[in-house]
Amino acid sequence: DQQVKQNSPSLSVQEGRISILNCDYTNSMFDYFLWYKKYPAEGPTFLISISSIKDKNEDGRFTVFLNKSAKHLSLHIVPSQPGDSAVYFCAASEASNYQLIWGAGTKLIIKP
C-alpha cells in the first residue's frame, strides 16, 4: 500500500520554463512534507519542506504547494536550470510517528 505516490516516473522540461512535480498521499495523518533531490551516485539532499498548517512555502526558485483536501502537493521550479536535472522524491511524516514515507521519485530532465 503506497501511502505516498509520485505517478510520473520522469518529466522533461525546457530550460527556463517551469517544472512542476506532483505528489499524492493517502494518509490524512501526515502533517509534514519534504522534497529531496538526488543526483546519480550521491545520496538525496534536502530541498524544501512544508507543514500541514501552511499551503505554500517558497525558497528561491523552489515553491511547494500543499492541497490538504486533495491530499496533493507539488513542487514548482522556476526557472528550470540544467543543474536541476535529478531525481526528486517527496516524503511525508506524521507527528505520532516520525518515520518518513517516501514516494518512488520523479526523474526531471532539463533540456537546453
Place this chain on the structure above:
Amino acid sequence: KAGVTQTPRYLIKTRGQQVTLSCSPISGHRSVSWYQQTPGQGLQFLFEYFSETQRNKGNFPGRFSGRQFSNSRSEMNVSTLELGDSALYLCASSFLAGGNNEQFFGPGTRLTVL
C-alpha cells in the same frame, strides 16, 4: 564539516551470507537512519537510532538489524542474504531524531547479492 560517510561503497555477496554496513554521521549529529532503495521504489525506512537507542523500525524482517555506538557511528547487519536484498542502502544523519528534521545522506552502499 565532513559529510556522512558510508563504507563500503560497493559490496558483492552470495545468498546465505551476512553483511555489515557502516555509517559515520556528521559530527554532532546523534540520529542515524537507514533506508533501502531498490529500482523504481522510493526509499524504504529500515530503522532509526538516536543516542544508541533504536527509536523507530520499519517493516523489514528480523534479518535486518542495526546498532549505534557511543560516538554515533552506526552499523547495519543483514543476515542470511537473499537475492531481493540487492539494493542501495542509504544512511542519513540529523541533529534531532525524527524524519521531519532535515536529514543528511551519505552516498550509499550498493549491495549485490548473487
